[in-house]
Amino acid sequence: MTQSMAGRVVTRFGSQVLVEDDQGAVHRCTTRRRLEHGVCNDRVQWHRDAQGHGVVTDILPRTNLLERVDPRGNHKSVAANLSQVVVVIAPAPEPNWSLVDRYLAAIERMPARGVILFNKVDLLPMGSPLPSPLTEYRDLGYDVIHASVPNDRGMDTLRAALSSGVSVLVGQSGVGKSSLVKALLPDLEIRIGALSEMGGEGGRHTTTNATLYPLECGGALIDSPGVRDFTPGPASREALVQGFVELRERAGECRFQDCSHTVEPGCAVIEAVKAGHISPRRYESYRNLLPG
Ligand SMILES: Nc1nc2c(ncn2[C@@H]2O[C@H](COP(=O)(O)OP(=O)(O)OP(=O)(O)O)[C@@H](O)[C@H]2O)c(=O)[nH]1
Numbered sequence: 001m002t003q004s005m006a007g008r009v010v011t012r013f014g015s016q017v018l019v020e021d022d023q024g025a026v027h028r029c030t031t032r033r034r035l036e037h038g039v040c041n042d043r044v045q046w047h048r049d050a051q052g053h054g055v056v057t058d059i060l061p062r063t064n065l066l067e068r069v070d071p072r073g074n075h076k077s078v079a080a081n082l083s084q085v086v087v088v089i090a091p092a093p094e095p096n097w098s099l100v101d102r103y104l105a106a107i108e109r110m111p112a113r114g115v116i117l118f119n120k121v122d123l124l125p126m127g128s129p130l131p132s133p134l135t136e137y138r139d140l141g142y143d144v145i146h147a148s149v150p151n152d153r154g155m156d157t158l159r160a161a162l163s164s165g166v167s168v169l170v171g172q173s174g175v176g177k178s179s180l181v182k183a184l185l186p187d188l189e190i191r192i193g194a195l196s197e198m199g200g201e202g203g204r205h206t207t208t209n210a211t212l213y214p215l216e217c218g219g220a221l222i223d224s225p226g227v228r229d230f231t232p233g234p235a236s237r238e239a240l241v242q243g244f245v246e247l248r249e250r251a252g253e254c255r256f257q258d259c260s261h262t263v264e265p266g267c268a269v270i271e272a273v274k275a276g277h278i279s280p281r282r283y284e285s286y287r288n289l290l291p292g
């Protein structure tokens, strides 16, 4: 056996994966059968077999996993080891704040860094106030970036935020994710073409699989339609509490250890809502997301 090397999965198609080595070169590899479930950005060990073919021999433990839930309710792994997830919203289509809370709760649980990108700010009338939920997110410690691709606003701030680690952009349809990705990766089509060719076998590679793209500003972006439209699945009550930073830090002070933070006496969360320390809107989001 030849020397074992470190790498990470750029994308997969069928039973094959493209693996990027430490020098940034990309190699087509097969995976051993028990390792079939490698996903984009998995850290792997690989080697060349006697015929010179790349073979992935090991998938290293993941720091986190982005999962998609399909319409039938099946969980599908999309990408691993993410540093941050950027939730894109815009003045139009009007933000679904409850969906933003759902995204942030899923991101906290992964765990990964959550960033909010308020896109298409050129649509805002001059001097209009910041939507109040954005102030809440800022107060909770989330970075809120304002951007507009046509006006080239906030793009440097966004690039700086993406410049280390591996990120994904998510958000509801029409908020401008495609335009942002095009601005961040102007040569996306060329890169997709090159990867497809590497896929061999008649370019069976499709862009529907999550793919890792190094960014010129440093860092990397994982993109695919399935990643952009990622909607988090339902969460248990305990998981949900962990997903709301302001609930998580108070839940330990409730009178009952198994407090659901909805009706119980001596609930530190309800007290904090009453005292104005937790936003009633966020608290409502938590209640609405509770499993029935
Ligand atoms: N005014 C303005 N319009 C924008 C901006 N970015 C994108 N748009 C427009 O918003 C619409 C949606 O943009 P897309 O980039 O396709 O949005 P998306 O989030 O990828 O949407 P889906 O493809 O439906 O998921 C298009 O008509 C864009 O031209 C922006 O910064 N300002």
Ligand SMILES: [Zn+2]
Pocket: 251, 254, 255, 259, 260, 261, 262, 264, 266, 267, 268, 269, 270
């Ligand atoms: Zn409680």
